[in-house]
Amino acid sequence: MNYSAIAVRYAKALFSLAKEKNALSKVKDDMAQIISVSEQDEVFNRFLENPVLPFSKKNEIFDKIFKQADKLTLDFIHLVTQKRREHFLKQMALDFLNLYKIEKGIKTVHFASVTKINDTVRKEIKDIIKNSFNAETELIETTDENLVGGFIIRIDDLQYDASVAKQLEHIKREIVK
Numbered sequence: 001m002n003y004s005a006i007a008v009r010y011a012k013a014l015f016s017l018a019k020e021k022n023a024l025s026k027v028k029d030d031m032a033q034i035i036s037v038s039e040q041d042e043v044f045n046r047f048l049e050n051p052v053l054p055f056s057k058k059n060e061i062f063d064k065i066f067k068q069a070d071k072l073t074l075d076f077i078h079l080v081t082q083k084r085r086e087h088f089l090k091q092m093a094l095d096f097l098n099l100y101k102i103e104k105g106i107k108t109v110h111f112a113s114v115t116k117i118n119d120t121v122r123k124e125i126k127d128i129i130k131n132s133f134n135a136e137t138e139l140i141e142t143t144d145e146n147l148v149g150g151f152i153i154r155i156d157d158l159q160y161d162a163s164v165a166k167q168l169e170h171i172k173r174e175i176v177k
Contacts, residue, residue: 004091006085006088007088007091007092007094007095008095010076010080010085010088010092010095011092011093011094011095011096011098011099012095012099014027014072014076014092014096015096015099015100015103017072017076018072019103021072023070023072024100024103026070026072026073027070027072027073027096028096028097028100030066030069030070030073031073031092031093031094031096031097031100032093032097033066033069034066034089034090034093035090035093035094035097037065038089038090038093039090044065045090047061048086048087048089048090049087051084055081055082055084058081058086059077059078059081059082062074062077062078062081077089080092101138104136105134105135105136106135106136106137106138107129107133107135107136107137107138107155107156108138108140108155108156109125109129109137109138109139109140109153109154109155110140110142110152110153110154110155111125111139111140111141111142111151111152111153111154112141112142112143112144112147112151112152112153112163113141113143113144113147113150113151113152114143114144114145114147114148114149114150115143116141116143117141122139122141125137125139125153126139129155133155146165147163147164147165148163148164148165148168149163149164150162150163150164150165150166150167151163152166
């Protein structure tokens, strides 16, 4: 079976239920916390993948880790654990967040430059995206010294590369021809 399909199915089910119960925002925060914990704690990831630990013990541990989580989220985690799908939990959370962004019209924008950008530039980027795509913006900034200068901006499948490194590469190809 396609394992990504498993995560998508669970995420869609949770999304539908959270929307129905008007708990979308709280569950979204819980899913973001699950992602954060799984990205920062390797012990947590090994715990998720441990096939020997009984699901009742895993649920006790989940209840302690996510004690601030919404009841719907905890019930979902318990179901996932009972079905022995907890190793897909991070992917389920990621898929849930993607569904949430689509529902709320939020675009994820990846912006890479040599240095950190200031608040004025950040606001300008968000305003341009909002006007161009009629969507709210989640801006993910990275710094990359290999760009030499300029920037790269990626929105969904679109990418605009205005880096000096790309321009130098283009000039090099023209000279070689």
